[in-house]
Amino acid sequence: MNAPNKRAFLRPILDRIEEGWEIRKPSASEPADSDYVCIFIHPKTGREARTAIPTNWFRDAGLFPEIELAVRMAVRTAVAPTGPGKQ
Secondary structure (H helix, E strand, O other): OOOOOHHHHHHHHHHHHOOOOEEEEOOOOOOOOOOOEEEEEEOOOOEEEEEEOOHHHHHOHHHHHHHHHHHHHHHHOOEOOOOOOOO
C-alpha cells in the first residue's frame, strides 16, 4: 500500500484555519513521511505548531475531522520560539 501524501491533506486544512501557515514537516521532498509528527510554521508571526497524527488516519477519509481537529488545536496553541534575541 502506498503511503499517503500528508501535505495534500494538511494544506487545505491550514488554509481554512488561517492564512500564512507553511508545512515544515512532512517536507515537500518527503510528503509521505511515516513519522507522526507534523510541524507548521507561520513566518510572519514566528509561531510554530506541532501535532502528532498517526499515518493510518490519512488513509481513512472518515478520520478527516480528527485530522482537522488535531491541526486546529496545534495552531490554536502555537507559540513563538523563545531564546536569546527572541521576545
